Amino acid sequence: MSLEIWDLAGADDNVRFSPYCWRIHYALAHKGLTATSHPWRFTDKDTIAFSGQGTVPVLRDGSTVISDSSHIADYLDDIYPDRPLLMDSAQARALCSFIKQWTQITLSPIVMRTIMPELFAAIADKDKAYFRESREARLGRKLEEFAAPLDITRAEMKSALHPLRLTLGSGETPNQLYLSGATPGYADYIVMGHFMWARCVSQQDLLLEGDPVYAWRERMLDLYDGLGRKAPRYTGGAGS
Amino acid sequence: MSLEIWDLAGADDNVRFSPYCWRIHYALAHKGLTATSHPWRFTDKDTIAFSGQGTVPVLRDGSTVISDSSHIADYLDDIYPDRPLLMDSAQARALCSFIKQWTQITLSPIVMRTIMPELFAAIADKDKAYFRESREARLGRKLEEFAAPLDITRAEMKSALHPLRLTLGSGETPNQLYLSGATPGYADYIVMGHFMWARCVSQQDLLLEGDPVYAWRERMLDLYDGLGRKAPRYTGGAGS
Known part of the structure; x- marks a missing residue:
């Protein structure tokens, strides 16, 4: 698997503050998954145009693209059910x-x-x-x-x-x-x-x-x- | 099984209005269980003294007595796990x-x-x-x-x-x-x-x-x- 996440950054590339992206940082850690992280800014609409919408988090898992933190959490449990579940029922x-x-x-x-x-x-x-x-x-x-x-x-x-x-x-x-x-x-x-x-x-x-x-x-x-x-x-x- | 529930009633025996008892009326119906219902008033502390406390709902299931709606809900799922679960995880x-x-x-x-x-x-x-x-x-x-x-x-x-x-x-x-x-x-x-x-x-x-x-x-x-x-x-x- 090869996971990538587009993550809101501030003026400083290292400062990542989106509450919705943080849900997914924790979710990935919960499942023992790591993702290559791409710093993204509000105005970088073009760089996530492939997701069909304009906000982050966006997760790419091979050929699958998921946006919206709730959809990503559901996806992670659906596709990686043998790893610890984010939501157990x-x-x-x-x-x-x-x-x-x-x-x-x-x-x-x-x-x-x-x-x-x-x-x-x-x-x-x-x-x-x-x-x-x-x-x-x-x-x-x-x-x-x-x-x-x-x-x-x-x-x-x-x-x-x-x-x-x-x-x-x-x-x-x-x-x-x-x-x-x-x-x-x-x-x-x-x-x-x-x-x-x-x-x-x-x-x-x-x-x-x-x-x-x-x-x-x-x-x-x-x-x-x-x-x-x-x-x-x-x-x-x-x-x- | 022989279930009994002590349930808050008004001046009219048939008017049962406790929000906490209603949780259990619905919970019992969810699980397909029926209970003999005893109308109870706030001042009838003696009649539920066997429960070790003074509020309803109180559930008696054979020789087991449970009070507090949350404890009763947990009990019903624990003891009757083959009936539809109130809480599925x-x-x-x-x-x-x-x-x-x-x-x-x-x-x-x-x-x-x-x-x-x-x-x-x-x-x-x-x-x-x-x-x-x-x-x-x-x-x-x-x-x-x-x-x-x-x-x-x-x-x-x-x-x-x-x-x-x-x-x-x-x-x-x-x-x-x-x-x-x-x-x-x-x-x-x-x-x-x-x-x-x-x-x-x-x-x-x-x-x-x-x-x-x-x-x-x-x-x-x-x-x-x-x-x-x-x-x-x-x-x-x-x-x-």
Whole structure:
């Protein structure tokens, strides 16, 4: 097998911050697969035109091309069923759809508001106009108006994460170290993608020590020989 | 086998409205099991003292006694594995813990605020003092102050249900008629319990036609020969 992944990079080739690509970095590690990684920018639409669409992650496995993180996760379990499953049943797949929507609706805006200044600074210069235009159209306001200070977003995040906090730390399910159970699975990678998004571009931390979600994130950072912990980070701040 | 369940009833023996008991009514139907049902009131602590705690549902299966809806669901899958599984894998069980916490934190207060006047009217007279005292201590305010009108709670519910709405109706997962996938499972029963709670005591409807969650609830009401749809309802209104 010969796997390739197209992965969003910042101005620095080594800074990879897409939450959706991070789901797949973790998914590949979970399955013991390695892929040649191609740094990609928002405006590099031509280089992934072969995928029939314009966003990453894109995975090429020999002659097969798959885009969309959910489709890629399903594909990896379907084609490599003898390697550890990301989702261990039909219900687990269906419930991961809910986790994905919950993450997107509940967590994603809070993370984005927190990291926006640093995120904008971290992306490649050639991407900045596209990023501003597309995101401002989606958000209905200027990036600067969407951004919010950490004291506000941290409180929002504390509230938003409460179902996850009780799942991991209520004592009702003491063996549940991960959202997926005693061991991590794709549901964990879905949520962790958003924490990696923040970590790879921002110095601000939405979580406080003592929170069961903080302890979970520490465990996640340690997985696969520190895959998340060792990832290069943008450290330039919000720039000018 | 000889199954018995202790089930919260209102002033009317036939009105059974506990969301946690409804999870188990659906779970038993899913597994093709029937149980002798005992109407129980909040103040009937003595009659379930054999369970070692004071809330329902309580299930007795021969000489085995299980309380807590989650434990009962696990038990039913563990002891009757050849009947349709409520949760089809270890990950599905773990993700149901999250669905349970999400339902409790996100949906439960909204339902409770909506139905409070009718709920209080529907419960047995002998339970009213206990219910008021215990709930007001938990809520930190009078029941009447906690209650809220439907126009407010319906808007809150619309927002709270958005992850479920997109899971069921985004078109991303067209075969996902249920939270659990193409067919219903325990995750659906967890959420449906709260809609049955509302349905069995209240004339107010938190959902509007056209909402994918409304269509899901219709499917849920039809399951198992209309188990939910046929359930007796309190129709006396908020009383005096």
